[in-house]
Amino acid sequence: MIFKFVLLLVVVIGFIFVGKQEKITKEVLIDSGHFGTKYNFDTALKIVRDRKSSKEDKSEAYYELGSICERYADKLHRENQDKAKIEKYYDIAFRSYLNSAELENFKAYSNLAKMYHYGKGTKKDIQKASLYYEKACRAYSSNPFLIADCYEWGKIKGFHxxxxxxxxxxxxxxxxxxxxxxxxxxxxxxxxxxxxxxxxxxxxxxxxxxxxxxxxxxxxxxxxxxxxxxxxxxxxxxxxxxxxxxxx
Structure with a gap:
């Protein structure tokens, strides 16, 4: 319990730091190509900071934050921006997906799998990627579109x-x-x-x-x-x- 609280605190501090130093706004992040989110960046950040937020809301908010930051990092990468800056946003995305998954948001499983698979925001780890791909595929009944993510799993030699x-x-x-x-x-x-x-x-x-x-x-x-x-x-x-x- 203490570990989860510390992890939450670290992530929140990270978002505050990024907000001040990089002047991230929801407009900038939306420009990265992320559409159709349940929460915008500001709203999602408020939800994860609020201790009264429900588990479901927090899990979704973490997922949205991760998705927004990942897409923003992808955009920076395409534009050949500073490597350290790109890695910072991938790191935030990874930590957000991890928190979302710990709160049992199955949508975060496939995202975590890809982060581990391609070494985005964390060290490349095919074994952990396999674990999360499997979790994502087994959760397909709640979201049939996950079968598209299962394709990534099938691309790795030797995977089921x-x-x-x-x-x-x-x-x-x-x-x-x-x-x-x-x-x-x-x-x-x-x-x-x-x-x-x-x-x-x-x-x-x-x-x-x-x-x-x-x-x-x-x-x-x-x-x-x-x-x-x-x-x-x-x-x-x-x-x-x-x-x-x-x-x-």
């Missing part, structure tokens, strides 16, 4: 293929897992290059060659297990065939 988690769960009658596999099969359409999943090589995720047939196979498994969205996908596909005068 993350799609195995989905397949194992689907085999064990996990409706959400079956639906996710179907959704990924369907999303990897060559006609849908704007898809957020398009850039991920589906073969590297352990999927068969993408096809609507494969998607329907998994949607049916999910639907049979009571997954309403999967049933809706099947119904929508049938209707699309009817409009083309085709038979399902």
């Amino acid at each position: 293929n993350p799609m195995t988690f989905l397949k194992e769960k689907c085999t064990n009658k996990d409706a959400e897992a079956c639906f996710m596999i179907g959704a990924l099969q369907q999303t990897y359409s060559l006609d849908n290059k704007n898809s957020s999943y398009y850039w991920i090589p589906y073969k590297e995720l352990g999927l068969n060659v993408m096809s609507q047939e494969n998607a329907l196979f998994y949607f049916k498994k999910a639907c049979d297990l009571g997954h309403q969205q999967a049933c809706d996908e099947i119904k929508a596909y049938k209707n699309s065939l009817k409009s083309k005068n085709l038979r399902f």
